[in-house]
Amino acid sequence: MHLLLTGATGYLGKHLLAGLLRAGHRVTALVRGGDPARLATVLQAFELPSGLTGAATLTVLDGDVTRADCGLDETTLAQLTRASPAAFLHCAGLTRFEAHLADELQRHNVDGSRIAWQLAQRLGIPVFHHVSTAYVAGRTRQPFGAADLDCGQAFNNPYEASKFAAECELRAAAAATGAALVIHRPSIVVGGHPLGEHNAVSTLYTFMKAVQFIRECCRRDEERGRHAFARLGFRRTGEDYHVPVRVAADPASTVNLVAIDDVVSTVLAALAQPVAGIRTCALTGSDIPIADIERAITGVMRLSGVSLVDAQAFDAAPRNAIEAHFHRVTQVYAPYLFASPSFAPRPHASPVDPVALTRDFLAQLGGGRRRRAPVGQLALGTLGIHLPRDYFSALADGAVGRHFLARHAYVNATIGFALSGSTPDVITLRFAQGTATALPADAFAGADCRYDLDAALLMRIVRGEADLRASFLAGKVRITGNTELALKFGSLLGMYYRHLDDHVLEELTA
Ligand SMILES: NC(=O)c1ccc[n+]([C@@H]2O[C@H](COP(=O)([O-])OP(=O)(O)OC[C@H]3O[C@@H](n4cnc5c(N)ncnc54)[C@H](OP(=O)(O)O)[C@@H]3O)[C@@H](O)[C@H]2O)c1
Structure with a gap:
């Protein structure tokens, strides 16, 4: 079977992909950035025979479900139509629960599912499999089974609400067109290889x-x-x-915990079954x-x-x-x-x-x-800090770096970071009176000094594995604006990060 898969770099998606390849299926994975090397790294833990991950069985395309047609161009769309995949397995989603991410959850989970569905229809793919969640049940305390969806429930967070809204939209679209839809509803999935990229959990x-x-x-x-x-x-x-x-x-x-192997085998079994209309698979465990x-x-x-x-x-x-x-x-x-x-x-x-x-x-x-x-690295990991933007918002919130800010309360400057690489970003912070405040994007041009570096290098600096000043001298960091200030600030940061473990302990017990 040839399948189109989203979310292959994520926890569920990588296990499903490994399961599909092991079962002899051919997969076209829509991955943001479209980097086959990234997917190969994600799959390493599964120790798949090289024959299963070659071009004959696995194709990686640059696909983002928030863009029309997932960002695929006309040529790729025509090729995919000719390849006529047997099913679309939509496993991409934003799995964050914070209230302030409601708009992002709408964009990725609700709009993203609609866009994935529309792409499947445009390509003439006969069955759409959607990975939802058992927690569309929200706060209802009535028994909740596969036949249930809207029982007037409230939700614990915008994530649950977005998964509910996506299911409602997909069901309405499938009912209107008669196209086949399978909804998979896992509860909390555990086991297998739970560590994501950057050891995220x-x-x-x-x-x-x-x-x-x-x-x-x-x-x-x-x-x-x-x-x-x-x-x-x-x-x-x-x-x-x-x-x-x-x-x-x-x-x-x-x-309710469900084993990842159980999820993979149940989804694979469902992929093999003929479907007409709408089917819902409860995927709960113990x-x-x-x-x-x-x-x-x-x-x-x-x-x-x-x-x-x-x-x-x-x-x-x-x-x-x-x-x-x-x-x-x-x-x-x-x-x-x-x-x-x-x-x-x-x-x-x-x-x-x-x-x-x-x-x-x-x-x-x-x-x-x-x-x-190292406890410094564990502290960053437990706080979910994997990208520069996570780090700087934790710094502004006081979740990290309180010692650094208190010790250098005399620093009064606006510092900008232009970050390149796979997660490009522009971040500007105002340091004054022992606090750090994030400024809007347009503040970057007026910053007292600006560092231009790779986002991955910045995270290595933050983890104490590289030094900002040394990276500048090695030509890996470009500085514009007040160079003297930038170098001084760089050496203060360097001292802090070199002894990150001590600072984390002191900040925790302060
Ligand atoms: N984990 C659970 O216990 C659980 C339980 C029930 C249901 N689910 C559902 O299962 C699905 C996968 O969850 P997970 O735990 O595997 O999450 P995850 O580890 O966070 O992975 C999410 C995946 O979605 C991709 N993605 C996010 N936004 C995208 C976009 N705009 N375009 C393309 N791809 C995008 C991510 O790609 P990047 O790598 O590029 O970010 C990643 O591959 C979600 O729909 C979730 O609601 C999960």
Whole structure:
């Protein structure tokens, strides 16, 4: 079978792609930027035989679902029409939950699904498979099954709302045209290779990474003889950690986890079946109590002291610095720690074991308990900082770099960054009185100094793996405006990032 696939660089998409190639299907993947090398890197973890990823079976096209026809030109559209793919598998989506991203979620998930559907119709592709989510159920507490959609529910976030709206639109379009539509509704997908590009994670893995970060901080703090964490009640005995951290959650509430292998085999089976009209596949798995998940994560990481408490507990005793960090990095998932829709059990769903998931994750992250990940890098990872824009907004919000800003409160300057590479961007910040404020795009031209560099190099500098001043001397950074100011600022940043681990520990316990 020849299929058109979106979202192949993402968590679900890469597993589906590997599954499709292993099953002998031919895939044309629409990937933003259209870089085959990027997809090859994403697929490395699957160790597919080289014959399965060659040009005969896998084609990569530059495709963005927010652009008309996904940005494909007329020649490519004509070629694809001639190739007549048997199905379109739409797995691209924006999987962020923050309220301020509502417009972006509309653009990627609702408009993007409509554009993908229209492309499938234009190419004459007979079946459209859409990856939705079980959480279109939103906040309804009535039993919610494959036959249900609109039951007047409210939503926990604009992500759920966007997936609901996309399903409604696709169903209406399919009903109007009679074209075949299959909706797949996975719950929270776990297992396989959950680490994305730049080690990005989501859902359950965000919690695992946050716990691992706290454990590493305690270890480092003790090893450096600072004992700032000991004052917050942290103790270590060999490889066992006692970390008195409160997390707002209802231990008896459940989350529904479905194994990625289960998702892949069910979607592949659905692709092989003839479809007429609209079909919905519930892809739920096991309802696991929050208390069991907490026990699994802390047990594998040999951590005691985590307690699940009411949200009101923090009114009486506000969060300490560690609890505040944990809350900051996991808060978008807060509603799921208190209530769950009630999904009908799916016969033959594969069981999910949170202990095994945690073990696998730690092994993939690079070494379980023994290996020492730099806490500075872990801090950036837990905060979801993978791109310069993430970093600078965290700096402006005070989530990172508080020490740097406080120590250099005398800096009074506007600094611009023109970033090139695969994620080009223009960012201008005003540093004054110990704060950093993001300025609108048009402020760049008037900045006191401007750095021009590759976005990936900037992230290496931020992680302490490269130095801004040295990169300038090596010709990798161009400076315009006040060069003296730029070099001074560059060396201050360099000093901060070289000792990022220390600063992160100090900022956390300040
Ligand atoms: N993960 C779960 O537990 C889960 C559960 C239920 C449903 N889902 C659904 O499954 C789908 C995939 O989720 P995921 O967890 O795999 O997310 P993910 O890891 O964030 O991957 C998202 C994928 O979508 C692509 N994408 C985003 N915007 C795009 C655009 N405008 N044009 C083309 N491609 C675009 C991304 O490409 P780039 O790499 O270029 O960003 C990436 O390949 C989503 O629709 C999500 O709603 C996921």
